[in-house]
Amino acid sequence: MRFENVLAETDGLGRYQIAIVALLVFPRITLPGHFLLNNFIAAIPSHHCDFSSLDAYGVFENLTQQQRLTVSIPRHEDGTFSSCHMFSEAQFHLLTNSSNSTELPVVQCQGGWEYDHSTFKSTLATQFDLVCDSKGLNKASATIFFTGVMFGAVFFGIMSDKYGRKSMLLVSYVSSIVFSVASAFSTSFFMFAPFRFLTGFSLAGISIISIVLSIEWVDIKHRTAIGVIGSMSWTVGNMLLAGIAYLVTDWRMLVITVTSPLLLALATWWWIPESARWLIVNGQTDRAYSYLQKCASINGKEEFTSKVKLENLATIAAVDNLGHSYTYFDLIKTPHLRRLTIITGIVWYGVASTYYGISLNITGFGLDPYLTHFIYSAIELPAKIAIFFSLNKIGRRPNQVGTLLLTGICIVINILVPKEYWTCRTVVAVLGKGLSEASFTTVFLYTTELYPTVLRQNGMGYSSFVARLGASISPLIMLLEDVWLLLPQVVFGTMAIVSGLVACLLRETNNTRLPETIEDIEQTRKKSVATQEQTDIPLKTADP
Numbered sequence: 015m016r017f018e019n020v021l022a023e024t025d026g027l028g029r030y031q032i033a034i035v036a037l038l039v040f041p042r043i044t045l046p047g048h049f050l051l052n053n054f055i056a057a058i059p060s061h062h063c064d065f066s067s068l069d070a071y072g073v074f075e076n077l078t079q080q081q082r083l084t085v086s087i088p089r090h091e092d093g094t095f096s097s098c099h100m101f102s103e104a105q106f107h108l109l110t111n112s113s114n115s116t117e118l119p120v121v122q123c124q125g126g127w128e129y130d131h132s133t134f135k136s137t138l139a140t141q142f143d144l145v146c147d148s149k150g151l152n153k154a155s156a157t158i159f160f161t162g163v164m165f166g167a168v169f170f171g172i173m174s175d176k177y178g179r180k181s182m183l184l185v186s187y188v189s190s191i192v193f194s195v196a197s198a199f200s201t202s203f204f205m206f207a208p209f210r211f212l213t214g215f216s217l218a219g220i221s222i223i224s225i226v227l228s229i230e231w232v233d234i235k236h237r238t239a240i241g242v243i244g245s246m247s248w249t250v251g252n253m254l255l256a257g258i259a260y261l262v263t264d265w266r267m268l269v270i271t272v273t274s275p276l277l278l279a280l281a282t283w284w285w286i287p288e289s290a291r292w293l294i295v296n297g298q299t300d301r302a303y304s305y306l307q308k309c310a311s312i313n314g315k316e317e318f319t320s321k322v323k324l325e326n327l328a329t330i331a332a333v334d335n336l337g338h339s340y341t342y343f344d345l346i347k348t349p350h351l352r353r354l355t356i357i358t359g360i361v362w363y364g365v366a367s368t369y370y371g372i373s374l375n376i377t378g379f380g381l382d383p384y385l386t387h388f389i390y391s392a393i394e395l396p397a398k399i400a401i402f403f404s405l406n407k408i409g410r411r412p413n414q415v416g417t418l419l420l421t422g423i424c425i426v427i428n429i430l431v432p433k434e435y436w437t438c439r440t441v442v443a444v445l446g447k448g449l450s451e452a453s454f455t456t457v458f459l460y461t462t463e464l465y466p467t468v469l470r471q472n473g474m475g476y477s478s479f480v481a482r483l484g485a486s487i488s489p490l491i492m493l494l495e496d497v498w499l500l501l502p503q504v505v506f507g508t509m510a511i512v513s514g515l516v517a518c519l520l521r522e523t524n525n526t527r528l529p530e531t532i533e534d535i536e537q538t539r540k541k542s543v544a545t546q547e548q549t550d551i552p553l554k555t556a557d558p
Contacts, residue, residue: 017291021290027240041276042220055138055268059131061097081109084108085105097145102121136265142203160483175468178288186220260384303324372446414460463523
């Protein structure tokens with residue numbers, strides 16, 4: 015007897031499973047609020063040097079703001095005022111003659127900066143003066159967060175496979191709230207950075223545990239639906255972020271606001287069940303049977319107890335080394351699992367690097383950042399609806415390969431299309447964003463189906479680690495535009511195409527049962543190879 019047979023007796027997708035998905039909506043809505051928060055809290059508004067030190071005798075009082083800027087701030091060749099330099103002394107002659115302004119002595123900002131607060135009341139840049147020579151720290155804030163997510167994925171992957179999904183989900187809830195609120199009260203960037211790292215570390219648990227927990231409670235034919243529906247909460251949260259950021263323009267309050275859904279998640283955590291699959295493969299059949307009975311009762315399957323007995327659960331998974339504590343090293347001990355680990359790592363890196371490379375660059379449309387972010391978020395809805403039908407009809411592998419290759423093609427098209435065709439570039443960029451989200455939705459579901467139950471959370475933890483490595487490097491790749499303006503797009507496009515080709519090497523999992531043990535992976539691969547060899551033999555013997 016397999017777990018899918020037992021789950022079918024409880025109704026593979028009933029009120030109980032729907033309730034689990036609903037309870038995991040609140041924490042998943044929080045995720046995009048933090049993962050893409052840097053689009054707003056790290057925004058750099060227009061700014062120039064504070065030139066009050068040049069007005070020693072109060073003569074600026076008789077000048078307009080434009081005149082004050084003219085005599086205090088040098089201009090670039092395009093006529094815009096410098097953000098990082100000022101004249102060493104007021105140049106009043108420029109009010110009538112500006113021909114020699116580029117030859118005048120300039121110095122770096124001496125008394126700080128003045129910022130345009132029309133769009134943002136405050137950001138990290140305005141709060142801690144992360145501009146000019148310190149602008150690298152502003153970009154690094156995103157890298158610091160995703161580095162935390164990267165290491166958090168490793169930690170929660172190990173812990174949730176060892177101690178269970180539910181208990182580690184609680185740890186993730188509590189620590190995310192504590193560290194996020196602490197970061198909002200930071201008094202310096204060097205206080206903010208470690209708290210932001212720990213926030214990402216904690217949120218990684220929600221990211222990888224919530225999807226695994228929901229997938230492990232549904233039957234084969236409904237896994238796609240649950241995976242896509244759960245992913246919809248990310249899109250909703252992403253769209254809400256644009257509206258919340260528009261209303262809450264102070265970065266401290268914005269951090270607290272996007273964290274608030276976790277309070278509801280914490281209050282409803284008690285109702286979330288532990289994964290019955292995990293309990294069974296870890297020898298806790300009594301608890302698993304209790305949860306399955308409750309599931310059957312809520313789903314109206316009262317005959318469950320007469321069809322499935324407690325002793326039946328012991329035979330569901332023939333787990334070698336029962337009670338063995340699995341680690342990340344188990345992902346590379348056997349040949350076929352090692353191959354799977356390498357391939358999924360490359361695919362996840364490509365998916366995440368491309369997605370965040372597009373999502374964290376919202377300044378190229380000529381629109382305000384709130385509208386651009388909303389457009390990028392809204393395109394995810396039709397993309398996910400389309401991928402829902404496509405995953406069942408075409409399968410996991412073709413969709414994973416296709417969405418990545420098409421994302422890369424969209425990036426390449428925008429490299430080749432001249433900037434004056436901004437309408438075409440906008441449409442292609444939005445389409446690429448939708449495809450990149452479709453590839454992310456696919457890879458989350460696909461990965462949970464590829465790894466066995468005993469290592470599923472470790473597999474997700476490893477995959478998420480590699481993905482966050484890609485996400486953390488993405489903001490730094492954008493700095494390559496100082497070398498060549500199009501170089502970041504070339505890198506992201508290449509990564510999408512390469513990872514799409516690598517995804518061709520994965521096995522198809524559509525309408526197949528979830529593997530429970532490492533042996534399931536090894537035997538499945540061996541059977542696949544044997545089948546291929548058998549089909550090749552007649553072709554070879556038929557040759558003259």
